[in-house]
Amino acid sequence: MIVESASRRRVRTVLAVAVVALFVFPLYYWTTTAFKDAREIFNIPPNVWTFDPTLKNFEEVFGISLGFLRQQEVLPGGGNFYMAPRLWDSIVVALGSTALAIAISVLAAYALSRMDFRGRHAFVGWVLSTRMMPPVAVAIPMFFIYKDIGLMDSYLGIILMHTLINLPLGVLLLKSFFDDIPKEIDESALIDGASRFLVFRRVILPMAKGGIAATAVLCFIFSWTEFIFVLTLTQTGLKTVPVVSSSFVTSTGTAWGNMAALGVAAMVPAFLFILLVQKQLVRGLTLGSLKQ
């Protein structure tokens, strides 16, 4: 352990707390906004620590009152504030595209890490280059393509789109995780009589769980927050949370409380997902940094 003077340690603690506060405060303010009445949100001075908590925003956004789901409501100003199905859309799209992206990229990454074929390095570069294109440049052509092939406004369409965008990240990240696993382990299993696929499934895949979890979290978060493709490639069939958040901006004003309620609710699935893979995630993020 590195020896440190008491004063130095104090300064470090204060700085650490300040940095954490800087990051946590907006989250806190946004969360409390979700529980505030519309009139209280813009109070001067702002009610940061004390306010009358209310579930009204959540009731309006999720149509929950006295524990029952209400019918969809159209509120004054024309805004459609009933967002429970939109949250469901987000979950389906994010989980679906993450699962698909991981399933494909885990196989591709293993092949790129282990198999020697002509143009392997160029292939890795090409995979990365697809990520360099600005999404907005792809969105319009994709709109026409989706319209023609009938993927417009469908879960499958958005899941495929998010998968495509996540693939380069998934392949490259997972490849680096596989690269960290000594090749001798594959070779040992091959000599033990296993086929290449069995080596992958029984030996290498369990070792890469941490890396897969870390990659899955990044894919999930991307899909969860993606805006431009959902905006372009959907009409009424589905809309994810980032896109419908804009519907709180109505002709009669912005429903900040409702927007915050949806935002807070939208944090929960992402948070749960990360919590679920957290044990693997920490291993994944530190994999290779220490000698095993």
Next chain:
Amino acid sequence: MATVAYRNIVKSYGAVRVMEDLSLDIADGEFAVLLGPSGCGKTTLLRMTAGLETVTGGDLLIDGARMNEVHPRDRDIAMVFQNYALYPTMPVWENIGFSLEVRKLPKAEIRKKVEAAAAVLNLTDYLDRYPRELSGGQRQRVAMGRAMVREAKVFLFDEPLSNLDAKLRAQMRMEIRQLHDRLETTTIYVTHDQIEAMTMADKIVLMKGGRIEQVGTPDDLFDAPASLYAADFIGTPAINLIEGAVVDGAFKSAGIHLPLPPGTAATAGQRVTAGLRPSDMTLGAAGSITGRVVLAEKTGVEQNVHLDIGGADFVVTAPRDVSVRPDETVQADIPPQKIHLFDSASGARL
């Protein structure tokens, strides 16, 4: 059990040829050690035997059958890697039994074989542990257990002891050799450590730059090195090499005058190098070599006395009770039949 034969093996990486026309026979049940410095091709040869590297040219035969294009899993070999290559997500018993599980043996039989191997290797109490919970020596044993349960035709070891400390290495050396004596499986063992080669091998294959320098028993290599390189590689402390010439039927160099070994092919005037093993020499009141004592290193059993002879370092192994003082002038001697003579230009034994 099987024979392994290499016939005119060639290995290239792109345009770079690392092995040229290598031929070697390993007999059934033999413990052959491939010895040489880093980059001499010993691991490449082992990996070609395992099927982990392609053979560019020539034939690799196991039990007479050509193996060049056979998949590693179909060669019926077992291999222990330098870093053990254990499966970290499987407990010890699963590590050992993996090859049997892959071959779809009944569970009860797998258990029986794993337990038998574990008993031999003193791993019975560790069967439920994971590799990360084991010491280096235990991991080494698991790797050996994995090879043992296979009952493979050939065992391949790729520098398996290089990650262990000196004491454990000595112990594992003995254990591996004892295991071989018990199983009598043909074994090819790669190492750069000549002590390992000398203590374990039935046959040492000394390699240099992708070709074989000498093949023989440990005694052959020690007593009759075929070249300067072989003489210099084998033996601790290293052999004393002195450059000189054959003059008047004797070897002459600055401060050294030695009779020629009997039956030597050296001719008058030829530039030669004499190799004198420290352990073949004696210190005494009279001798053909005169030198000044620089240092006496005690090894416990004996001492290595370093002499300065015309500016060159010269080592003589002496009993530890022989008393020498720094800067003292001493005489050393060697029986003529223990002198190794090599042609200085080609390095070949004369």
